[in-house]
Amino acid sequence: MSGTGYQALLDCRRRSRLLRGHGFTVDQIAVILSLDHPASPLRLYRYVAGLTAGQVIAAYAALDPTNTATLREARLYDYENWPKAGRRPPAHALILLAAIYGTAPVRLISSETLGTYPPPSQRLLLRGQR
Incomplete structure (x- = not known):
């Protein structure tokens, strides 16, 4: 890092x-x-959780x-840099990362980014919406 x-x-x-x-969610x-x-939502949620990339990798494997x-x-960093660079995270990865960070999968990407996913993936990501 x-x-x-x-x-x-x-x-x-x-x-x-x-x-x-103070009770903030x-x-x-x-x-x-x-x-x-100024970071992607995916990186910000990792920061909110206070986790290093290595800690996320361990939690991801456990889940x-x-x-x-x-x-x-390296792949996590690619996901966190997307869509400006890197690689788009698959829906199943966002679902696991959302579980680690304590949020809904769609919060880890922008609404514009959600539109780049195929409809079945969009439904999966929206299913866990809070």
């Missing part, structure tokens, strides 16, 4: 703890942090019902 990225993670961890102490905290951290999780840190 770059120094700048790690500093952003530390700042978001601190602020998330404070905001949770994960989704509200993500909106607040987005004002100061994968097929026990065949193949998510690597």
